[in-house]
Amino acid sequence: MSEVPKELKYTESHEWVRVEEDGTVTVGITDHAQEKLGDLVFVELPDEGDPLNVEDTCGVVESVKAASDLFSPIAGEVIENNASLTDEPELINKSPYGDGWLFKIKPAKDSGLEKLLTAEQYTETIAEEE
């Protein structure tokens, strides 16, 4: 079964969110999502400085099988994206919660962070999908 780390927050559209010690937020797609998509071949990420609102379409992950939009889990400003994914999109398959992270956000005041799903809630969401 796919991995759902307890310490992360999640969206129904299969992004994960990690609040770092400096208050910034790292975003990726879940193990469940990468497994469903299969081998990834292209990634389009938001650029540094892009303002994002909750559920904004902010990129695309594309596998051999399908293309899937990325939605911003929270409101804020993009401070970095994972440039190594351009040449190695398979990092998302290999390490969805590690080297396969997508982008980092500096959260806005009302970022919507508290509305995200817990690991338990997300586990239920994907169980219902099956």
Place this chain on the structure above:
Amino acid sequence: MGKKTPLYNKHLEKNAKMVDFGGWDMPLHYGSQINEHHQVRRDAGVFDVSHMTVIDLNGQRVREFLRYLLANDVGRLKKTGKALYSCMLNEQGGVIDDLIVYFQEETQFRLVVNAATHDKDIAWITQQAKAFAIQIRERDDLAMLAVQGPQTREKVKPLLPGNLQTSAMALAPFHASWNNDEIFVARTGYTGEEGFEMILPAQHAPDWWDALLAAGVLPVGLAARDTLRLEAGMNLYGADMDENYSPLESGLGWTVAFKPEDRDFIGRSALQAQKNQRTHQIMVGLVLREKGVLRAHQTVSVEGGGEGHITSGTFSPTCGFSIAFARLPAGVHEQATVTIRNKQLPAQVVKPPFVRHGKTCIDL
């Protein structure tokens, strides 16, 4: 639950992701479809294709029957073991299925047809065969393995029974050799690589599977089978052709034998009319150099205002960019525009195959 091949448990042992394919539970991949794809291009892989239907036709008039049933001319099969790729058409020239026919004896030919079209194929063949007194035997007692890749010959050779080894290694492309019902080996495939398709008793399939894996041949799923065949420029029934389109509209004009002119085959008059009119749609290859993946059903527009659709598209692991087949209006096209997720992207029109002997072979 779908039907299971004799290798179902072997797939589960290898942690295959199983999917429904034409009513069968089949392996989609065993972890990474891209790795499996490269395995076939660079080394050797094995596909379980036991879901495909093997039909043995017997009778005094079996050659005459097949010359009427099929759009390609079985009259071309003069040497025992020679194989022929053909479409089986309806009266309107639409493709009921595509298949391979093997000439075994003057009174016995073997057909291999698709799994998803099994019921209608059997019904059609049975109906057409009545007038020819043909015995139709569906061989669901047999399994089928496709071993494909440049290392296939070296790895399969020691596994073959002694009395078949020499003849199998001496096979020319598109020829088969067999040892009664013990094993039937054909130098055919659906990847564009060197390889064998082997038809053998279902109860021997698990041992063959184990022996192949022990010889360093890795299992490959249907997902890689699709990217491999598309790179090799081979059509998939149900995607690139079906009963609504003729072989001429599906890039398969080369498989239709209009000569000799006195050979009557089902669909001939409809095809002849379409050929004479020269206004039918055509199948082309497309290449996308931008980021993005061409996929079935995307709209393709060409200069002059015509429009068509992609029938099969994928990211090509060998080329490193996306490739597709598209059905377009008649004419000579060089450039096309594909609508992908609301974006208009330029695609180059090319002649498949896209990959040959493990390397990209199109002029870009």
